[in-house]
Amino acid sequence: MTFKLDPRLEADTREVIDIDLSTVRLMNDQRFPWLILVPRFADLVEVTDLSHSDRYRLMDNVACCCSVLQSVFPDTHKINVGALGNMVSQLHVHVIARRTTDAAWPNPVWGVGKSEPYEANALGVVQGRLRAAFSEEQ
Amino acid sequence: MTFKLDPRLEADTREVIDIDLSTVRLMNDQRFPWLILVPRFADLVEVTDLSHSDRYRLMDNVACCCSVLQSVFPDTHKINVGALGNMVSQLHVHVIARRTTDAAWPNPVWGVGKSEPYEANALGVVQGRLRAAFSEEQ
Numbered sequence: 001m002t003f004k005l006d007p008r009l010e011a012d013t014r015e016v017i018d019i020d021l022s023t024v025r026l027m028n029d030q031r032f033p034w035l036i037l038v039p040r041f042a043d044l045v046e047v048t049d050l051s052h053s054d055r056y057r058l059m060d061n062v063a064c065c066c067s068v069l070q071s072v073f074p075d076t077h078k079i080n081v082g083a084l085g086n087m088v089s090q091l092h093v094h095v096i097a098r099r100t101t102d103a104a105w106p107n108p109v110w111g112v113g114k115s116e117p118y119e120a121n122a123l124g125v126v127q128g129r130l131r132a133a134f135s136e137e138q
Numbered sequence: 139m140t141f142k143l144d145p146r147l148e149a150d151t152r153e154v155i156d157i158d159l160s161t162v163r164l165m166n167d168q169r170f171p172w173l174i175l176v177p178r179f180a181d182l183v184e185v186t187d188l189s190h191s192d193r194y195r196l197m198d199n200v201a202c203c204c205s206v207l208q209s210v211f212p213d214t215h216k217i218n219v220g221a222l223g224n225m226v227s228q229l230h231v232h233v234i235a236r237r238t239t240d241a242a243w244p245n246p247v248w249g250v251g252k253s254e255p256y257e258a259n260a261l262g263v264v265q266g267r268l269r270a271a272f273s274e275e276q
Contacts, residue, residue: 046217047197048204059185059197066186078227079184082220086236086244089216098224106224108248 001042006090009036012115016127017134019064021057022093024134026127029115032104033073033097033126035065044091047083058093065095068133072126073097080108139180144228147174150253154265155272157202159195160231162272164265167253170242171211171235171264173203182229185221196231203233206271210264211235218246 005023013025013036027034039050039058050058066079076097083093096109104112118126143161151163151174165172177188177196188196204217214235221231234247242250256264 046204047219048201048217052198055197055201056194059193060190063186063193066184078223079186080220080222080224081185082218082222082246084218084220084246085216086218086246108220108222108224108246110246 003040003042005038006088006092008088009038009090009092014118014123014127016130019061019134019138021054022061024061024065024130026123026130027094027115028117028123030118030122031113031116032102032109033069033076034109035069035095035130037061037065037093037095039091045085045089046091049091062093062095064134064137067137068130069095069097071133071136072129073099075099082108082110084110141178141180143176144226144230146226147176147228147230152256152261152265154268157199157272157276159192160199162199162203162268164261164268165232165253166255166261168256168260169251169254170240170247171207171214172247173207173233173268175199175203175231175233177229183223183227184229187229200231200233202272202275205275206268207233207235209271209274210267211237213237220246220248222248 014028016024016026021039022037023040025036070076077100078098080096080098152166154162154164159177160175161178163174208214215238216236218234218236
């Protein structure tokens with residue numbers, strides 16, 4: 001089977017970059033700097049579906065996303081990392097930059113309020129800054 | 139500095155076992171089979187505060203908790219893994235066995251309803267089964 005991004009993840013997010021094991025996408029919600037990593041293998045559900053070495057690569061990819069968010073959004077107070085998959089079973093990891101002033105703090109972001117899509121210009125700016133930061137990290 | 143478990147984590151959880159890098163505790167909420175891993179180092183907040191090799195060990199510890207939960211609770215439908223830390227900054231990772239019939243499904247468990255502490259006997263049974271499963275995993 002070939003890897004194919006789940007259509008619900010695709011609809012909720014916008015392209016950023018592919019790093020090593022994972023496709024990195026930006027959640028289309030300007031309330032939170034919120035990345036989603038999707039390992040590019042078919043039929044993954046749990047982290048334990050990855051081989052040992054690929055789990056380590058995923059950990060590296062997550063750490064890379066943490067550093068990128070902290071660099072692009074210096075007002076980040078805390079990074080939230082989560083692999084839930086209750087709604088979309090395709091293995092994906094959320095990496096979210098939290099601020100103490102954001103719409104959900106100190107609660108988790110999932111299911112809070114209504115997402116606010118980026119305007120086209122703002123989206124392009126954020127995508128550009130993220131890609132530049134990933135290029136520096138890699 | 140020596141490692142000391144945050145008093146709020148200590149109050150909300152009960153002992154299970156120490157594995158490799160992490161202290162594993164059971165959330166004292168019988169609604170969800172819910173483990174918390176706390177790497178036994180002082181002053182950790184983000185996953186990226188760990189060294190590269192310790193991040194891999196944490197990934198192994200998380201995978202171990204996933205396998206243990208799936209073995210002890212065979213009706214597990216999905217494992218949720220999360221490192222949030224908005225309330226308690228000491229680095230800790232939640233590993234939660236979710237069932238489609240549980241009190242929060244398909245939403246995340248954090249902040250849902252009121253926790254239901256185990257009765258002493260039931261707690262002892264679950265702790266015993268978890269410890270036996272960890273011994274088999276290691």
